[in-house]
Amino acid sequence: xxxxxxxxxxxxxxxxxxxxxxxxxxxxxxxxxxxxxxxxxxxxxxxxxxxxxxxxxxxxxxxxxxxxxxxxxxxxxxxxxxxxxxxxxxxxxxxxxxxxxxxxxxxxxxxxxxxxxxxxxxxxxxxxxxxxxxxxxxxxxxxxxxxxxxxxxxxxxxxxxxxxxxxxxxxxxxxx
Numbered sequence: 001x002x003x004x005x006x007x008x009x010x011x012x013x014x015x016x017x018x019x020x021x022x023x024x025x026x027x028x029x030x031x032x033x034x035x036x037x038x039x040x041x042x043x044x045x046x047x048x049x050x051x052x053x054x055x056x057x058x059x060x061x062x063x064x065x066x067x068x069x070x071x072x073x074x075x076x077x078x079x080x081x082x083x084x085x086x087x088x089x090x091x092x093x094x095x096x097x098x099x100x101x102x103x104x105x106x107x108x109x110x111x112x113x114x115x116x117x118x119x120x121x122x123x124x125x126x127x128x129x130x131x132x133x134x135x136x137x138x139x140x141x142x143x144x145x146x147x148x149x150x151x152x153x154x155x156x157x158x159x160x161x162x163x164x165x166x167x168x169x170x171x172x173x174x175x176x
Contacts, residue, residue: 003124003149006100010121011147013040014063015134017114019144019158021060027053037110043094044106044113055111063118067134067145074126081119085112089120137162 003011017036020027027033033053037046046052066077081087087103103116125131137144137158144158157163 003121004100005097006117007121007124008149009040010117011125011134011149013042013114014067014118014121015145015147015158016040017056018060018064018067021057021064022142022144022158027057027060029053041095041097042110042113044108044110046110052110055109056114059111059114063115064145066118066122068136071126071129071131074122074131078119078122078126081115085116087116087119139163139166 013036017027020032020036027036030048030050030053033056034046034048036056037048062077066074066081069077082103085104085108089101089103091099092102093099101120103120104113108116125133132153133148135146135148135156136142137146138156139158139162142158142162144162146155146158148155157166
């Protein structure tokens with residue numbers, strides 16, 4: 001299934017955010033948060049201070065739980081998130097991005113926007129009964145999340161580093 005641009009963007013950002021908690025932690029400085037904000041083309045308020053960094057880092061565990069839950073649990077978590085932040089979906093257009101859904105105002109804090117956008121994206125996965133697109137990395141030493149948006153559902157690793165490490169290990173095993 002092909003998902004809307006904003007669904008894919010929100011899921012990619014959420015998976016990157018959750019995976020930033022893996023060793024080594026890649027979200028420890030406000031400059032890293034600035035890069036994350038820019039890379040995922042967030043709009044609205046971004047204070048870039050230590051308090052915002054702390055709040056965004058605190059989202060990692062709840063988002064991991066939402067993304068990795070079974071369907072019924074995910075529904076509960078999505079509904080709780082949307083209700084907590086009083087999400088009101090609206091179509092918006094800005095910059096080079098055509099109409100897409102925002103569910104909180106631009107002045108909402110970045111952690112709220114991330115949580116609500118992730119919940120909104122999860123709605124599409126839940127409705128399509130397509131939570132299998134989210135999994136844990138196939139590398140036995142990694143707990144990173146994998147978002148498989150490929151047509152043939154072949155993505156197994158959270159990063160090229162994990163994929164390469166396993167390919168090298170398999171090659172060496174074959175050579176023995």
